């Protein structure tokens with residue numbers, strides 16, 4: 001909803017239509033241009049509608065049936081405070097391993113904030129995953145120091161061995177691959193972690209042996 005003013009007859013009304021750029025004045029039928037700052041409201045609404053319809057067409061896995069309860073317990077712990085959104089998401093990510101779209105919908109509903117806001121937070125921070133992660137999570141450092149020491153070669157080797165891209169999980173659910181920007185041990189680059197175990201000074205032939213340690 002956006003408050004508009006007709007430049008022709010000065011009539012003011014709350015526009016609830018879907019057009020992003022022009023609205024028709026209900027009084028004189030004059031075409032009223034929607035100001036730039038209001039356009040973003042319509043975009044957000046449109047994205048939210050698209051997101052909701054996408055979610056409703058997806059098949060719900062059985063394990064997501066108690067999702068409202070899971071979300072409610074965490075939100076209750078944070079006293080329904082929308083300013084704690086990131087902490088709530090972090091807690092759910094930790095407990096659940098990933099953030100299904102149904103979970104984002106519940107958070108939006110229970111915190112009474114737009115779904116767009118929840119979705120934006122999850123896509124902004126790398127800590128959040130919107131798809132299930134594998135049993136073992138491999139993180140490859142692509143920070144400058146690791147890059148100049150051959151991080152790309154290590155990344156290519158991992159992608160090649162597992163036949164997946166960054167952000168994906170192997171079909172057997174065993175490994176997920178992610179990249180990070182620095183792990184704080186630049187002198188040991190190129191560096192990767194598997195489930196938090198550090199491996200540094202890597203050469204391409206080392207990768208296979210490391211992966212074989214995780215079953």
Ligand code: FES
Nearest residue numbers: 141143146183186
């Ligand atoms: S750049 Fe890779 S650990 Fe710092």
